[in-house]
Every structure is written in C-alpha cells, then in structure tokens.
Amino acid sequence: MKSIRKIKLYLLLICFLINIVYVTPSYSLSPQEDLFKNALNLSSSGEFNLALKQWNKYLELFPNDAAALSNRGNIKLVNGDPKGAIEDQDKAIELDPGEVDPYINRGIAEESLGLWLQAKNDYLYVISKDKDNFSALYNFANVEGSLSNWQSARNLFFKASESNPGFAMARSSMALADYQLGNMEESEKELKNLIRRYPTFADARAALTALDWSKGMSGEAESNWIVVTELDSRYADEKWLINVRRWPQKPTKDLMKFIALK
Structure with missing residues (x-):
C-alpha cells in the first residue's frame, strides 16, 4: 500500500x-x-x-x-x-x-x-x-491532572489549544484547571467566551454552573444547568466526571453540591 x-x-x-x-x-x-x-x-x-x-x-x-x-x-x-x-x-x-x-x-x-x-x-x-502535536499535549495534560499537577496541566492544555485553536475541549479543560488553581476570574472569562462561541457546549456550561454556584449566583447556575441536562446527562455523574471526563476535584465538588440541592 x-x-x-x-x-x-x-x-x-x-x-x-x-x-x-x-x-x-x-x-x-x-x-x-x-x-x-x-x-x-x-x-x-x-x-x-x-x-x-x-x-x-x-x-x-x-x-x-x-x-x-x-x-x-x-x-x-x-x-x-x-x-x-x-x-x-x-x-x-x-x-x-x-x-x-x-x-x-x-x-x-x-x-x-x-x-x-x-x-x-x-x-x-x-x-x-x-512540539505542536495537540493530541500528545492534551493527553499529557490529562496525565498531569490525574497526578494533581494542575499548574503543569493548565499550561499543557493552553499549548494544545494554541496548536489547534478549534479544540474547544482543551480550552474548557484549561478553564477547569484554572478553577482548581483558584484563578476564578480567568476561568470564568474563558468559560463565557466558549459558551458565546459554542452555545451548546455542555462541558463549559457545566463548569460555569459550578463556578456560578460557588460564587452564590444561583440563578445563573440554574440557567446553565437546564441547558446541560438537555445536552448531556453524564455531567450529573460524579464518577464519570472524575474518572472519564477527568475534571479536577474542586469544580466537581461544587457541581455536586449544586445538584444535591435539586
């Protein structure tokens, strides 16, 4: 061949x-x-x-x-x-x-x-x-996240998104890493930008739900969550979030606290 x-x-x-x-x-x-x-x-x-x-x-x-x-x-x-x-x-x-x-x-x-x-x-x-292979960069970032090296993971997610600007999941993962690191303003800005560009992107909306809830913005959290439940029910599953989607602990816990009040 x-x-x-x-x-x-x-x-x-x-x-x-x-x-x-x-x-x-x-x-x-x-x-x-x-x-x-x-x-x-x-x-x-x-x-x-x-x-x-x-x-x-x-x-x-x-x-x-x-x-x-x-x-x-x-x-x-x-x-x-x-x-x-x-x-x-x-x-x-x-x-x-x-x-x-x-x-x-x-x-x-x-x-x-x-x-x-x-x-x-x-x-x-x-x-x-x-050095610009976005698949390797993204998957390497997931490994670093699994090892709780969130600053390294954040930087790798950024590099993956720069290598492939249309790779929305890399940018959402970067925002989640910022969330875990306490960089809440940067995380919120990136998530809102993603939602503005991709209104039906469930990952960013679920992350923003957790972030809004953590800030006491229950109305905004409710609005985003309604969209998430219509798009992808897996975001209500804590085990899936951590083990499959590979969310960090902090946004995962915040989202579970929000859901528990339903």
Missing part, C-alpha cells in the same frame, strides 16, 4: 484523543485496500465489534501492516481490552518506529490502566518529535 496517502482522523473517544489512520485513494481499490477501507469505515462509524472482526481478518492476511495494527489497538481499547491494545501498539511501533500515532494511542491505553509514567513517556516522546 505504498502508493496510498495516509491522513489522520481524530476521534474523541472516552474523552481521549485516539488517532486513526485512514486512506483516501483516487483510483480503484485493490482487495487489500478494500479490506482496510471497510475496517476503517466500521471503526469511524462506531461499529466497534464488527470493526474488530474486520481488522482481525485483514491482519490475518497482512500481519505486518503497522497502521492496521494501531487501528485495531484503538478498537480493542474501546472494547475494553487495554492490554491487547498496548500489544498492538507495541507491534506497530516495532514495524514503523518513525510514526508517532501508535505512541499516542499506546499512551491512551496506558492511561486507562493508570500507568501514568508510561503514558507520560510516550507523550513526551511524541512532543520531542513534534
């Missing part, structure tokens, strides 16, 4: 950035290319069980395809097999050590197992090769 151009499709899965490599040929597909494309389409459309079967079928025929191994690893992670995901990313790196995406994807799988140091090392390697 040497003549096939590789490009990146960034999917936000379980609040991590997973890199999937796909192909866009401008000519008739060979049987190999057709199998790859079918597996990729199933992955992109969320048909993860079918996608895994298709990647398995493809890799039985072409076991040394690094891109396919990395993509199958992503699907294994989504299907709840992080160890299998790491094994596939290891093989992809061995076959194509110059490609950075498997390092990012391996880091994400390592995060899911709480292997913070290993994940951090993978992201640092990517950043050493590409």
Whole structure:
C-alpha cells in the first residue's frame, strides 16, 4: 500500500484523543485496500465489534501492516481490552518506529490502566518529535491532572489549544484547571467566551454552573444547568466526571453540591 496517502482522523473517544489512520485513494481499490477501507469505515462509524472482526481478518492476511495494527489497538481499547491494545501498539511501533500515532494511542491505553509514567513517556516522546502535536499535549495534560499537577496541566492544555485553536475541549479543560488553581476570574472569562462561541457546549456550561454556584449566583447556575441536562446527562455523574471526563476535584465538588440541592 505504498502508493496510498495516509491522513489522520481524530476521534474523541472516552474523552481521549485516539488517532486513526485512514486512506483516501483516487483510483480503484485493490482487495487489500478494500479490506482496510471497510475496517476503517466500521471503526469511524462506531461499529466497534464488527470493526474488530474486520481488522482481525485483514491482519490475518497482512500481519505486518503497522497502521492496521494501531487501528485495531484503538478498537480493542474501546472494547475494553487495554492490554491487547498496548500489544498492538507495541507491534506497530516495532514495524514503523518513525510514526508517532501508535505512541499516542499506546499512551491512551496506558492511561486507562493508570500507568501514568508510561503514558507520560510516550507523550513526551511524541512532543520531542513534534512540539505542536495537540493530541500528545492534551493527553499529557490529562496525565498531569490525574497526578494533581494542575499548574503543569493548565499550561499543557493552553499549548494544545494554541496548536489547534478549534479544540474547544482543551480550552474548557484549561478553564477547569484554572478553577482548581483558584484563578476564578480567568476561568470564568474563558468559560463565557466558549459558551458565546459554542452555545451548546455542555462541558463549559457545566463548569460555569459550578463556578456560578460557588460564587452564590444561583440563578445563573440554574440557567446553565437546564441547558446541560438537555445536552448531556453524564455531567450529573460524579464518577464519570472524575474518572472519564477527568475534571479536577474542586469544580466537581461544587457541581455536586449544586445538584444535591435539586
């Protein structure tokens, strides 16, 4: 598949950035290319069980395809097999050590197992090769947050948002880090700017709900929360906020206090 151009499709899965490599040929597909494309389409459309079967079928025929191994690893992670995901990313790196995406994807799988140091090392390697890689910067920031290094996390979220100005989740995460650090004015300003630009962005509205409540602005908090409940009910789940979305403790506790009074 040497003549096939590789490009990146960034999917936000379980609040991590997973890199999937796909192909866009401008000519008739060979049987190999057709199998790859079918597996990729199933992955992109969320048909993860079918996608895994298709990647398995493809890799039985072409076991040394690094891109396919990395993509199958992503699907294994989504299907709840992080160890299998790491094994596939290891093989992809061995076959194509110059490609950075498997390092990012391996880091994400390592995060899911709480292997913070290993994940951090993978992201640092990517950043050493590409200092503006927003996926690595964002995921590295999440690791720092999980280790309660919120100032470092805040700075990394800022760098990720600068590398990709349309990456709203990075800016919301930066505002949440500021909230945790006590930089309330900066946090409030960023959250309001995000809501002004993206009125249906649930994460920023939920964060502003907590912030308004902490300031005694119950009416404003109520207004934002009504919108959040219509957009995404998961923000009422404390475990999801901390373990999946990776909110800091302070805004999470403030939001739970607000909800408890409902």
